[in-house]
Amino acid sequence: MKHFLAAIAMITTAAQAQEVTTFDLDNGMEVVVIEDHRAPVVVHMVWYKVGSADEPVGASGVAHFFEHLMFKQTDVLAAGEFSATVAANGGSDNAFTSYDYTAYFQRIAADRLDLMMQMESNRMTNLAVTADNIETERNVVLEERNQRTENNPGALAREQFNAALFQNHRYGVPVIGWKHEMEQLELEDAIAFYDLYYAPNNAILVVAGDVEPDAVRALAETYYGVIPAEPNLPERIRPQEPPQRAERRITYTDPRVSQPYLTRSYLAPERNSGAQEEAAALVYLAELLGGSPFTSDLGTALQFDSQIALYTSASYDGNTLDSGTFQVAVAPAADVTLSEAEAAMDQVISDFMANDIDPARIESIRTQLRASEIYALDDMQGLARRYGAALSQSLTVADIQAWPAILQSVTETDIKAAAAKVFNRDQAVTGWVVATPEDAR
Amino acid sequence: MKHFLAAIAMITTAAQAQEVTTFDLDNGMEVVVIEDHRAPVVVHMVWYKVGSADEPVGASGVAHFFEHLMFKQTDVLAAGEFSATVAANGGSDNAFTSYDYTAYFQRIAADRLDLMMQMESNRMTNLAVTADNIETERNVVLEERNQRTENNPGALAREQFNAALFQNHRYGVPVIGWKHEMEQLELEDAIAFYDLYYAPNNAILVVAGDVEPDAVRALAETYYGVIPAEPNLPERIRPQEPPQRAERRITYTDPRVSQPYLTRSYLAPERNSGAQEEAAALVYLAELLGGSPFTSDLGTALQFDSQIALYTSASYDGNTLDSGTFQVAVAPAADVTLSEAEAAMDQVISDFMANDIDPARIESIRTQLRASEIYALDDMQGLARRYGAALSQSLTVADIQAWPAILQSVTETDIKAAAAKVFNRDQAVTGWVVATPEDAR
Numbered sequence: 001m002k003h004f005l006a007a008i009a010m011i012t013t014a015a016q017a018q019e020v021t022t023f024d025l026d027n028g029m030e031v032v033v034i035e036d037h038r039a040p041v042v043v044h045m046v047w048y049k050v051g052s053a054d055e056p057v058g059a060s061g062v063a064h065f066f067e068h069l070m071f072k073q074t075d076v077l078a079a080g081e082f083s084a085t086v087a088a089n090g091g092s093d094n095a096f097t098s099y100d101y102t103a104y105f106q107r108i109a110a111d112r113l114d115l116m117m118q119m120e121s122n123r124m125t126n127l128a129v130t131a132d133n134i135e136t137e138r139n140v141v142l143e144e145r146n147q148r149t150e151n152n153p154g155a156l157a158r159e160q161f162n163a164a165l166f167q168n169h170r171y172g173v174p175v176i177g178w179k180h181e182m183e184q185l186e187l188e189d190a191i192a193f194y195d196l197y198y199a200p201n202n203a204i205l206v207v208a209g210d211v212e213p214d215a216v217r218a219l220a221e222t223y224y225g226v227i228p229a230e231p232n233l234p235e236r237i238r239p240q241e242p243p244q245r246a247e248r249r250i251t252y253t254d255p256r257v258s259q260p261y262l263t264r265s266y267l268a269p270e271r272n273s274g275a276q277e278e279a280a281a282l283v284y285l286a287e288l289l290g291g292s293p294f295t296s297d298l299g300t301a302l303q304f305d306s307q308i309a310l311y312t313s314a315s316y317d318g319n320t321l322d323s324g325t326f327q328v329a330v331a332p333a334a335d336v337t338l339s340e341a342e343a344a345m346d347q348v349i350s351d352f353m354a355n356d357i358d359p360a361r362i363e364s365i366r367t368q369l370r371a372s373e374i375y376a377l378d379d380m381q382g383l384a385r386r387y388g389a390a391l392s393q394s395l396t397v398a399d400i401q402a403w404p405a406i407l408q409s410v411t412e413t414d415i416k417a418a419a420a421k422v423f424n425r426d427q428a429v430t431g432w433v434v435a436t437p438e439d440a441r
Numbered sequence: 442m443k444h445f446l447a448a449i450a451m452i453t454t455a456a457q458a459q460e461v462t463t464f465d466l467d468n469g470m471e472v473v474v475i476e477d478h479r480a481p482v483v484v485h486m487v488w489y490k491v492g493s494a495d496e497p498v499g500a501s502g503v504a505h506f507f508e509h510l511m512f513k514q515t516d517v518l519a520a521g522e523f524s525a526t527v528a529a530n531g532g533s534d535n536a537f538t539s540y541d542y543t544a545y546f547q548r549i550a551a552d553r554l555d556l557m558m559q560m561e562s563n564r565m566t567n568l569a570v571t572a573d574n575i576e577t578e579r580n581v582v583l584e585e586r587n588q589r590t591e592n593n594p595g596a597l598a599r600e601q602f603n604a605a606l607f608q609n610h611r612y613g614v615p616v617i618g619w620k621h622e623m624e625q626l627e628l629e630d631a632i633a634f635y636d637l638y639y640a641p642n643n644a645i646l647v648v649a650g651d652v653e654p655d656a657v658r659a660l661a662e663t664y665y666g667v668i669p670a671e672p673n674l675p676e677r678i679r680p681q682e683p684p685q686r687a688e689r690r691i692t693y694t695d696p697r698v699s700q701p702y703l704t705r706s707y708l709a710p711e712r713n714s715g716a717q718e719e720a721a722a723l724v725y726l727a728e729l730l731g732g733s734p735f736t737s738d739l740g741t742a743l744q745f746d747s748q749i750a751l752y753t754s755a756s757y758d759g760n761t762l763d764s765g766t767f768q769v770a771v772a773p774a775a776d777v778t779l780s781e782a783e784a785a786m787d788q789v790i791s792d793f794m795a796n797d798i799d800p801a802r803i804e805s806i807r808t809q810l811r812a813s814e815i816y817a818l819d820d821m822q823g824l825a826r827r828y829g830a831a832l833s834q835s836l837t838v839a840d841i842q843a844w845p846a847i848l849q850s851v852t853e854t855d856i857k858a859a860a861a862k863v864f865n866r867d868q869a870v871t872g873w874v875v876a877t878p879e880d881a882r
Contacts, residue, residue: 057498057611058680160687163608167601168501168619178609178683239499242619246601246872249690431687 020387021213022397025220027229028201032387032397033216034208036380042110042209043381045103046120047388049204050197052177053099053170053238053322059189061177064097065141066193070104071095072133075126079133082119089115099171100321101392107381110210114219121223124198134187142183145176154433157252161431164248165265168239169322199230204391208384236394238322241267247425250432257435261311261331262338262345267427268316269418270324271390273399279318280406281418282326287365288415289352290314290328295361298328301348308336308344321393326422337441338432349423357412366408373404461828462654463838466661468670469642473828473838474657475649477821483551483650484822486544487561488829490645491638493618494540494611494679494763500630502618505538506582507634511545512536513574516567520574523560530556540612541762542833548822551651555660562664565639575628583624586617595874598693602872605689606706609680610763640671645832649825677835679763682708688866691873698876702752702772703779703786708868709757710859711765712831714840720759721847722859723767728806729856730793731755731769736802739769742789749777749785762834767863778882779873790864798853807849814845 019035052063073079086093091108106116149155159174166172176182205224207216244267271279290313293299302309311331318324328349332341376382390400434440460476493504514520527534532549547557590596600615607613617623646665648657685708712720731754734740739753752772759765769790773782817823831841875881 058678060609060680156686159683160608160685163683164605164689167604168614168622170498173609180681180683181609237499239501240621242600242604242621244601245597245695246691246693248605249692250687251690252687254686 019213020397020401023213023217025200025225027225027227029220029224029227030204030391031216031220032204032206032384032391033211033213034206034380034384034387035211035213036208037210040110040210041107041380042113042116042207042211043105043107043384044113044116044120045105045206045208045384045388046124047101047103047204047206047392048197049100049202049236049392050102050193051098051100052173052175054197054236055170055173055193056189058181059185059193060173061141061145061175061182062185062189062193063102064176065137065182065185066190066198067095067097067102067104068137068141069129069133069190069194070123070127072137073128074123075128076122077119082123085115085119091116097175098389099175101389103385103388103392105381113207113211113216117219117223121227124200124203124224125227127194127198129187129190129194131187134185134190138182138185141176142179145179145182149174149176150179153252153254153256156254157250157431157433160250160252161263161265161429164250165267165325165429166241166323167244168241170238171320171322196230196232196234199233200224200227201229202233204388206384206388208380236321241323244427248429250429251440252431252433253435253437253440254433255435257433259310259331260338260432260434260439261329262342262430262432263327263329264345264428264430266326266422266424268318268324268326268422270318270320270322271393271395271399271403273395276399276403276406277410277414278418278421279316279324280403280410281414282316282318282324282422283369283407284362284365284410284415285419285422286314286316286326287368288314288357288361289348291365295364297348297352298330298345301351302330302341302344306344307333308341309333312345319389319393338434338439339441342430353416353419353423357415359412362410362412362415366410369407370404373407460654461838461842464654464658466641466666468666468668470661470665470668471645471832472657472661473645473647473825473832474652474654475647475821475825475828476652476654477649478651481551481651482548482821483554483557483648483652484546484548484825485554485557485561486546486647486649486825486829487565488542488544488645488647488833489638490541490643490677490833491543491634492539492541493614493616495638495677496611496614496634497630499622500626500634501614502582502586502616502623503626503630503634504543505617506578506623506626507631508536508538508543508545509578509582510570510574510631510635511564511568513578514569515564516569517563518560523564526556526560532557538616539830540616542830544826544829544833546822546826554648554652554657558660558664562668565641565644565665566668568635568639570628570631570635572628575626575631579623579626582617583620586620586623590615590617591620594693594695594697597695598691598872598874601691601693602704602706602870605691606708606766606870607682607764608685609682611679612761612763637671637673637675640674641665641668642670643674645829647825647829649821677762682764685868689870691870692881693872693874694876694878694881695874696876698874700751700772701779701873701875701880702770703783703871703873704768704770705786705869705871706766706768707863707865709759709765709767709863711759711761711763712834712836712840712844714836717836717840717844717847718851718855719859719862720757720765721844721851722855723757723759723765723863724810724848725803725806725851725856726860726863727755727757727767728809729755729798729802730789732806736805738789738793739771739786742792743771743782743785747785748774749782750774753786760830760834779875779880780882783871794857794860794864798856800853803851803853803856807851810848811845814848 021033093106095104269278298312462474534547710719743750
């Protein structure tokens with residue numbers, strides 16, 4: 001039971017341009033209302049705090065599989081009727097599954113919010129999936145895996161690298177699932193997953209657009225408030241990584257690879273509630289090392305000065321419930337071996353650690369981030385998504401609203417300290433992706 | 442419920458020197474009696490078909506932890522009284538935990554079998570573990586991990602290599618547990634594990650020695666037969682590996698390493714019920730490649746001819762419920778790099794695959810195996826252990842008894858075919874173990 005934010009107490013903040021109002025229903029469902037009255041449109045989202053990393057062992061892919069099943073029949077809706085109704089009312093809908101959440105969206109005229117809630121609350125609890133649905137939709141998701149993964153050497157390589165990066169955590173298992181386990185998914189797996197996790201006390205309702213919080217609350221109480229909380233919802237504790245003690249190196253060989261490249265993925269701290277500073281510093285680190293080929297360390301050193309590389313990048317993903325990742329990648333120029341490219345990449349990293357950072361570059365990133373945080377406020381759907389994702393990854397509304405200021409306060413010392421922590425080869429996978437064994441040199 | 446072998450129908454085989462009698466109790470407990478009347482001694486074992494690979498995710502180490510707790514108090518025995526009673530009666534006792542089973546043994550005068558069953562059946566169901574026991578014994582197993590693993594660079598390296606070898610299966614998690622998860626093991630974890638898995642329908646009783654099957658049956662019915670079957674015992678299905686698509690390479694660096702070495706572990710077929718032929722061929726392969734330094738391919742080529750290596754080995758472990766492993770290892774001589782040693786090792790493997798096998802060598806291994814299978818019959822405790830382990834890894838008595846003949850029937854073609862399947866670098870981890878980064882070359 002959550003008592004810290006009673007349904008009766010509304011918290012309204014104006015830290016950002018939008019009014020953001022949050023409250024809980026009595027059954028534990030969290031509600032976020034983001035007012036944006038510029039256009040008579042609404043985005044309605046339900047986020048379930050369950051993703052592929054919460055799946056039962058041996059049933060990988062069931063979270064994403066279930067996302068598909070949610071568009072099948074309920075006690076009152078025929079299969080496909082949900083999306084057809086959204087479209088008939090001039091809206092669009094979508095859904096997606098990640099490691100940490102499964103989310104369902106509709107964007108539609110504001111006066112259709114009632115209908116959206118009616119349908120979405122109906123499938124939260126009255127889905128009527130049959131063995132036939134399972135058979136059909138299992139083939140659909142297997143085909144999706146074929147297209148996205150089996151036919152994509154980069155995706156296959158990523159799967160292998162991820163499986164090696166995580167020694168214990170389910171982030172090492174692909175969101176779409178291992179094929180051999182997807183083939184075994186049965187009606188019982190799907191129903192068990194639905195019964196346990198699709199419940200108001202495991203869900204976040206985000207409504208953004210031309211709405212008033214009081215009206216949203218009245219509707220939410222009517223449609224979602226009547227659904228009982230799931231009493232057996234488990235505490236969300238996932239297995240954590242043991243100390244990682246040695247770099248893993250993998251060469252993935254696939255004749256379909258057109259351009260060899262290498263990546264290195266490091267475990268990295270993620271954004272945590274009340275402790276987002278390291279994550280903010282890593283946002284800068286990724287920009288400094290690989291943000292733009294014209295200004296970043298990897299880009300200027302490898303793509304321009306030495307012309308060793310055709311492509312370089314650095315990226316940070318700390319928007320995760322558990323451990324985040326920091327990744328660098330280099331595609332070598334013709335006649336440059338992967339060994340040479342990797343050595344050059346590591347030299348850039350060592351140089352970065354050894355030298356001071358030009359304050360003007362930090363200032364420039366700070367300005368870019370300020371601008372992008374301001375632009376983000378204009379993107380109603382993006383903002384709604386940001387709230388839904390962050391709340392389902394155990395951040396709070398206060399954390400989300402504090403993030404732009406935390407980003408602005410990052411210093412060189414913070415960046416260097418975060419980099420020193422992340423650049424630990426013992427917690428990393430270095431992957432080479434090549435077409436032939438001869439390219440792996 | 443198992444009806445295929447009713448308690449009333451005894452099967453007696455004389456395929457081997459000993460009489461082996463098997464039957465089931467009505468509650469599903471399997472019983473194996475191995476008669477050996479040479480000395481008035483008995484080995485009494487209870488094998489539970491649960492090991493570390495059956496543990497709940499996030500609770501690694503609980504199977505082994507529970508093995509320790511089984512020596513604490515029950516409703517009638519004080520903590521430590523079990524072992525003290527065995528010793529006071531001139532016997533010895535032990536227990537151990539593996540990926541696939543947890544087993545409890547006593548070796549004692551044959552007329553004390555009644556007492557052993559009385560005590561062992563008592564702790565199958567009446568263990569009375571307290572929070573205090575947990576606190577104390579958790580420190581004991583953590584200290585065990587310190588001694589066996591944390592203070593042993595080879596063991597730490599093996600953990601890292603294993604975690605990379607298995608992408609999905611729990612064989613990638615150490616039997617003793619990850620330290621950070623062991624620290625979190627609580628009374629509820631232990632009790633949940635005990636309640637579910639410590640039940641007669643999940644156990645195998647093996648009694649070997651100077652006993653008569655009828656007498657064992659009468660005692661087993663008295664002590665074990667009265668314990669109800671666990672109705673919620675789950676089917677034993679573990680997550681299997683996805684297709685592995687790229688070799689993993691790991692250099693484990695630890696200043697405590699006194700001699701650098703390298704290992705390569707491949708996934709390999711295991712012994713399966715009714716299909717043990719590939720496993721038998723791999724027993725030969727391990728002998729041919731690394732059996733003795735004086736005759737094996739790795740030994741003669743690397744330790745004698747080129748003197749590249751101080752030590753070589755090849756080993757096969759197919760006594761597993763799920764995937765087995767095949768491993769080769771080389772410790773290079775002074776002034777030989779690990780790269781050179783690995784290249785030489787791979788050359789030995791290629792040469793092996795390219796050339797015929799001398800029939801005399803196969804014949805010599807065949808003879809050794811025949812001899813060791815005959816000697817095995819003399820080792821009452823080893824034989825009892827063989828039955829308990831195999832039955833808890835889903836082999837049958839018929840499989841165990843067929844094994845010596847299957848070993849004898851292996852041909853060169855079988856060995857080559859099994860080798861061609863196993864020597865797939867995409868399903869392998871190559872690990873280097875060194876003291877300093879400079880040694881990794």
